[in-house]
Amino acid sequence: MNYFNKMRGITTSPPGVNLSEVFWSWLGAFLGIGAVAYINYNLLPESDLLMLIGSFGASAVLLYGAPKSPLAQPRNLLGGHVLSALIGVACYQMLAPHLWLASALAVATAIAVMHLTKTLHPPGGATALIAVIGSKKIYALGYLYAIFPAGAGACIMLIIALLVNNSPKTRKYPEFWW
């Protein structure tokens, strides 16, 4: 197959899901993000901690929208967020104020490390990037960012995924733990 021929695609897109799947995906995401966001906005506002980061939106797609995916399994969810968070913080601390370089290095290295540790979880890339882009609060957390919010938030979303995804007959979660 030559280079340009490869760009034509070889197969059809997978079938869509039925309405019950849509409902359970919606419910899981509502409860999972709801739990993390509630803690973030209602329990922690006065503290220096935070619980909600943008990458959890992406994790919700996988955990509740595609729970069969290897990318959505507990090993990937937890490993991907925690390892990427550590890499993101390290890149920021070593390379600031060269934020363009820190951003690129953080995401690229996060992907490499997730591959090597079999923890590939796409939202991990965002978790690494957020450590560089920051907010002042995130910068102040330092390496604690890997535990709060990255690890803890992922744990809460995992618990909701276990509860919701095993409720309907047509779903089970996880496919594997480790």
Next chain:
Amino acid sequence: MSETNRPRLDSAELLSDEDVYAAMKKIPGYLDISAGDFKELYLLAYQHAETRLYNSLRVADIMTRQVITALSTTPLAEAAALMARHHITGLPVVQEDGTVVGILSEQDFFRNMGDGHQTSCMALIADSLVSGGCFALSIRGHTAEEIMTTPAITVSENALLHDVGKLMREKRINRVPVTDNKMRLLGILTRSDLMHAFPERATP
């Protein structure tokens, strides 16, 4: 040959994109894989399973147990008629107690008919048409043990198909009698047994 005319899915390569798509629709929930990837995966898994089976199956698993045989004293006319009736090109020659003493095949007939120079059916036909004679006369009245190939190459029923396939290829034989350790006949394994068990492998 087979009882029904229903097409059989002998080869995993017959799997169409439509089949994969229909199967994916039966599984509720979003599958994080494209139909193309699934098909590729399926084909590789199928090949792997086939190789694994081929490398672990033993002769006893696929051999034919109802063997058509000739006795060493069977007249060749009778043996030839037997082979013709059952559409086979060779059979084991046994003694009364079931001990295998040789193999009688088309090749043995060809070798002993005519003046010994013709080694195929077509060579015999060609020479018969030229000379107008009947080459079968030279072996008329003889018995199986007089022209059979002996000793026969045999295998045990515990032999791996992988090894027997290799043996048959190397010795250029199409069938091999399966015997116990006293050379008593238990069954026969033919090239077509191997081909039916593994349609993907054109030759065993």
